[in-house]
Amino acid sequence: MDLSLSEEQIMIQDMARKFAREELAPVAEQLDHSGNEEAFLGNLKKLAELGCMGLNIQSQYGGGAAGVIAFSLAITELAKACASTAVTTSVTNMVAEVIQAIGNEEQKQHYLPKLCSGEYAAGGFGLTESSAGSDPSRMKTRAVRDGDDWILNGNKIYITSGTYAGVFVVWAVTDNDAKPGKGISCFLVEGGTPGLTIGKPEDKMGQKASHTNTLFFEDCRIPASALLGKENDGFRVAVGELAGGRIGIGSLALGVGLAAMDYAKQYLTEREQFGQKLANFQALQFMLADRYTELEAARLLLMQAAYEKEQGNYFGTAASMAKLFATEKANDACYTALQMLGGNGYIKEYPLERYARDVRITSIYEGTSEIQRVIISRDLLRTVS
Amino acid sequence: MQATDTQHLDLDLNEDQQAIADAVTRFCETRCDTETVKSLNHQFSAELWQELAAMGVLSPATPEGEGMGGALEICAISEALGSHVFPGPLAASFLATQVLPDNARAAIIEGSSVVSLSNIGDTLLPWGQHADIFLVVDGNDVLLASCDDDKRQAVNTLGAEPWARSSLTFGDQLDGAARGFILNDIATAAYLCAAGLKLVKEASDYAMVRKQFGTALGEFQAIAHPLADCQINLSAAETLARAAACCFDEGDMDAARNYSCSARLSASNAALQAAYTCHQVFAGIGITLEGPAFHISRRIRQLVSQPPGDVQCKAHLLQQVGLGTRD
Numbered sequence: 001m002d003l004s005l006s007e008e009q010i011m012i013q014d015m016a017r018k019f020a021r022e023e024l025a026p027v028a029e030q031l032d033h034s035g036n037e038e039a040f041l042g043n044l045k046k047l048a049e050l051g052c053m054g055l056n057i058q059s060q061y062g063g064g065a066a067g068v069i070a071f072s073l074a075i076t077e078l079a080k081a082c083a084s085t086a087v088t089t090s091v092t093n094m095v096a097e098v099i100q101a102i103g104n105e106e107q108k109q110h111y112l113p114k115l116c117s118g119e120y121a122a123g124g125f126g127l128t129e130s131s132a133g134s135d136p137s138r139m140k141t142r143a144v145r146d147g148d149d150w151i152l153n154g155n156k157i158y159i160t161s162g163t164y165a166g167v168f169v170v171w172a173v174t175d176n177d178a179k180p181g182k183g184i185s186c187f188l189v190e191g192g193t194p195g196l197t198i199g200k201p202e203d204k205m206g207q208k209a210s211h212t213n214t215l216f217f218e219d220c221r222i223p224a225s226a227l228l229g230k231e232n233d234g235f236r237v238a239v240g241e242l243a244g245g246r247i248g249i250g251s252l253a254l255g256v257g258l259a260a261m262d263y264a265k266q267y268l269t270e271r272e273q274f275g276q277k278l279a280n281f282q283a284l285q286f287m288l289a290d291r292y293t294e295l296e297a298a299r300l301l302l303m304q305a306a307y308e309k310e311q312g313n314y315f316g317t318a319a320s321m322a323k324l325f326a327t328e329k330a331n332d333a334c335y336t337a338l339q340m341l342g343g344n345g346y347i348k349e350y351p352l353e354r355y356a357r358d359v360r361i362t363s364i365y366e367g368t369s370e371i372q373r374v375i376i377s378r379d380l381l382r383t384v385s
Numbered sequence: 386m387q388a389t390d391t392q393h394l395d396l397d398l399n400e401d402q403q404a405i406a407d408a409v410t411r412f413c414e415t416r417c418d419t420e421t422v423k424s425l426n427h428q429f430s431a432e433l434w435q436e437l438a439a440m441g442v443l444s445p446a447t448p449e450g451e452g453m454g455g456a457l458e459i460c461a462i463s464e465a466l467g468s469h470v471f472p473g474p475l476a477a478s479f480l481a482t483q484v485l486p487d488n489a490r491a492a493i494i495e496g497s498s499v500v501s502l503s504n505i506g507d508t509l510l511p512w513g514q515h516a517d518i519f520l521v522v523d524g525n526d527v528l529l530a531s532c533d534d535d536k537r538q539a540v541n542t543l544g545a546e547p548w549a550r551s552s553l554t555f556g557d558q559l560d561g562a563a564r565g566f567i568l569n570d571i572a573t574a575a576y577l578c579a580a581g582l583k584l585v586k587e588a589s590d591y592a593m594v595r596k597q598f599g600t601a602l603g604e605f606q607a608i609a610h611p612l613a614d615c616q617i618n619l620s621a622a623e624t625l626a627r628a629a630a631c632c633f634d635e636g637d638m639d640a641a642r643n644y645s646c647s648a649r650l651s652a653s654n655a656a657l658q659a660a661y662t663c664h665q666v667f668a669g670i671g672i673t674l675e676g677p678a679f680h681i682s683r684r685i686r687q688l689v690s691q692p693p694g695d696v697q698c699k700a701h702l703l704q705q706v707g708l709g710t711r712d
Contacts, residue, residue, distance in 0.1 A: 205672045343504075
């Protein structure tokens with residue numbers, strides 16, 4: 001593995017960093033506070049025009065073909081300024097990658113340019129259900145064949161970008177008699193399809209500008225051509241794509257953690273207590289050293305997972321390790337940074353409280369830390385046996 | 386640090402103390418249940434605060450509080466309020482009752498005055514939008530201060546409590562700071578432990594009914610053991626708070642100070658750990674404002690961040706072992 005970045009990767013990282021500083025950072029606090037949807041959607045459109053909505057999508061479909069490492073670098077830079085924008089970008093990339101991985105040529109030609117160009121503001125990933133979170137194989141949403149159509153019934157919860165996604169990748173049981181996880185298929189459902197109702201955005205702790213909704217499917221009729229991949233083979237696809245999504249969320253968490261620590265580091269060099277700069281206190285110095293060491297280790301784990309995926313190798317365990325480590329260390333970093341600012345860390349005039357709220361979900365969505373440990377330990381024990 | 390012989394400490398609440406705790410619990414259940422707390426969004430309700438004060442709960446360890454006991458009663462009250470996440474400047478009020486002159490103290494006890502406790506050199510004033518009494522921590526001392534209303538600006542916080550920003554004009558150094566700090570730390574620790582234990586209970590109940598992979602979450606050791614660790618650490622901190630209260634009531638102020646600092650530090654760490662762990666158990670549902678965790682976890686975050694903060698306690702404990710640089 002070559003740890004140095006290619007010219008193209010550096011270019012994309014710089015581009016994302018510049019966009020984050022100039023476009024996202026000035027409005028991030030406002031988006032968190034008031035949820036200015038127009039500004040939020042405007043930024044998504046600009047990101048699409050910069051090629052960030054299809055970073056790992058082939059160029060003939062409008063993507064950047066820049067690879068997984070470039071994707072990870074871009075998400076980290078975006079998250080330093082606005083986690084809500086970063087998660088929307090990450091999920092949209094993931095949706096595009098599902099379509100690229102298992103879609104037929106017609107589906108790719110139809111949907112990928114719309115996602116990559118920003119014609120669709122975002123893509124939605126419809127997997128989680130109220131009784132099937134960490135264990136999606138027990139999902140209850142059903143798809144029944146009716147002539148040339150499929151009819152969907154059921155609910156999906158906590159769906160990122162539910163309000164404004166142009167297309168959703170939705171998983172549903174298509175074989176009631178199959179064992180859990182075996183009779184599930186994957187479908188493309190466009191926003192606005194009759195029978196699909198989008199619930200109100202959840203009032204969340206963090207990442208508030210990114211809408212999170214429930215999708216209600218009530219006799220939602222979609223054409224047979226909406227089947228994505230093979231019938232009854234959807235669960236395997238979901239598991240595979242979630243692994244890719246974990247690189248995105250780990251990268252996002254890394255960005256938030258770094259932003260928090262960078263802010264706190266600067267603060268320590270300016271703020272005086274007991275007659276000297278906070279940065280002179282060894283306890284605080286050591287906290288900085290520990291957190292930055294952990295975040296650097298997280299970055300390397302993410303790069304390794306991204307590299308393995310880019311090479312076409314099995315990367316599921318590496319992605320789980322990277323996601324687990326990056327999100328938990330980023331949580332630690334945000335809380336440490338908040339504590340370093342004392343009362344100023346707690347009030348909304350400073351960004352630390354937003355970082356602490358935004359980072360909390362990262363060790364929960366896209367597979368909780370506990371699920372990552374299940375995957376990692378299962379793989380380790382399989383290797384031993 | 387001198388160890389205290391805890392064999393003589395009875396840390397259980399007696400009948401009278403339990404009766405006070407039960408009364409506060411009943412008050413919370415009828416006047417400030419979970420839905421009310423959520424709808425208040427951690428804002429200050431003067432009406433609720435005065436109703437609470439009318440029960441005499443701010444009067445322990447004061448001349449006016451005859452029959453309301455001392456520090457153990459403060460423990461009992463703080464635990465009951467913490468388990469219901471009742472909003473208000475509770476710990477600062479207990480400190481205020483130890484340092485303020487008679488009429489100002491009476492106003493605190495009856496709930497007609499609201500106190501803001503801040504650190505010297507800091508312009509952030511917890512509960513400052515509603516406060517009319519301003520106390521400032523200066524090392525081991527407490528100063529009375531005044532605030533120019535025209536300069537007071539509202540400050541939004543993570544937990545949504547009504548903080549403010551303003552420069553203060555410092556007045557007299559007040560007597561009784563040592564007692565005040567002890568009660569402030571005891572109340573903070575007891576409240577934090579109770580709030581944390583409430584969160585652990587909610588998460589444990591959820592883990593018993595929520596099934597994934599065909600099994601209740603609580604059956605997974607990876608879920609159950611961290612919850613057990615939280616319970617243990619919170620219970621240990623709660624015991625420290627009660628030990629501090631016992632020493633205070635017996636007049637052993639040195640031991641009370643050591644225990645109260647240990648209690649506050651332990652409670653802060655244990656409550657933050659519980660907040661993190663329980664959010665993880667609740668997963669997505671814990672992140673929403675209507676869910677069962679966020680209104681408690683952000684109260685925990687508020688109390689941990691609230692002045693005078695952990696720094697003073699750490700400095701005191703370091704001094705006891707011959708380290709540290711502060712007076």
